[in-house]
Amino acid sequence: GAVVSQHPSRVICKSGTSVKIECRSLDFQATTMFWYRQFPKQSLMLMATSNEGSKATYEQGVEKDKFLINHASLTLSTLTVTSAHPEDSSFYICSARERTSGTTRSYEQYFGPGTRLTVT
Amino acid sequence: QKEVEQDPGPLSVPEGAIVSLNCTYSNSAFQYFMWYRQYSRKGPELLMYTYSSGNKEDGRFTAQVDKSSKYISLFIRDSQPSDSATYLCATNTGGFKTIFGAGTRLFVKA
Numbered sequence: 041g042a043v044v045s046q047h048p049s050r051v052i053c054k055s056g057t058s059v060k061i062e063c064r065s066l067d068f069q070a071t072t073m074f075w076y077r078q079f080p081k082q083s084l085m086l087m088a089t090s091n092e093g094s095k096a097t098y099e100q101g102v103e104k105d106k107f108l109i110n111h112a113s114l115t116l117s118t119l120t121v122t123s124a125h126p127e128d129s130s131f132y133i134c135s136a137r138e139r140t141s142g143t144t145r146s147y148e149q150y151f152g153p154g155t156r157l158t159v160t
Numbered sequence: 161q162k163e164v165e166q167d168p169g170p171l172s173v174p175e176g177a178i179v180s181l182n183c184t185y186s187n188s189a190f191q192y193f194m195w196y197r198q199y200s201r202k203g204p205e206l207l208m209y210t211y212s213s214g215n216k217e218d219g220r221f222t223a224q225v226d227k228s229s230k231y232i233s234l235f236i237r238d239s240q241p242s243d244s245a246t247y248l249c250a251t252n253t254g255g256f257k258t259i260f261g262a263g264t265r266l267f268v269k270a
Contacts, residue, residue, distance in 0.1 A: 044203075046203075072256060074258075081168070081265070082262065082263075083166075083248060083260045083261060083262040083263050084204070084248070084260045086257065086258075089256055089257070131201070133203050133204075135203075137256075148194070148206060148209055149206075149258065150206065151196075151203035151204045151205065151206075152203050153202055153203045154201070154202060154203045156201065
């Protein structure tokens with residue numbers, strides 16, 4: 041159980057184009073999804089938190105107009121990198137928090153396999 | 161000062177060794193403590209999950225939390241080459257945001 045998928049697994053795009061990454065919880069409902077960025081040999085940097093049906097909350101320093109997040113349903117969130125540039129090349133990982141009630145497990149999050157974005 | 165400090169390593173051990181991975185944290189409000197394992201070019205997977213202080217054991221893995229010293233540990237017994245990965249500690253106050261350590265790269269040599 042608790043499987044999160046991401047699509048695509050890797051994408052190469054030209055500078056100036058936009059790229060959409062999908063994150064899906066396959067066997068559970070996720071009220072909250074998180075988007076992270078990870079540079080080589082570095083830890084996860086939280087970009088934004090999204091709750092189903094509401095606007096995403098972005099971390100300080102993350103451009104909301106550049107990284108558009110949509111949490112359309114309890115099983116799907118998308119991250120769109122608009123007008124991508126080479127400095128946006130990175131490993132993007134989503135995670136999802138399962139909707140549970142009254143248990144400590146509600147603070148666990150399950151990660152997708154990541155998307156490797158390369159902007160040329 | 162980072163909220164969670166973790167030595168990035170790398171840590172190299174022979175097969176069968178006991179591995180000790182550690183983190184320290186600064187915020188006494190943290191209540192939930194997790195260890196994630198991340199293989200190269202993959203997303204992290206939850207290994208162990210502990211609430212408040214104490215020990216938790218799962219097979220060859222033992223997680224330990226000492227809230228008095230703000231110290232988190234993960235022990236791996238009888239380490240295997242397949243344990244070679246990056247291990248990330250993480251903490252949460254119970255809210256939405258989880259704070260991750262930098263991750264320790266572990267290599268287990270056959």
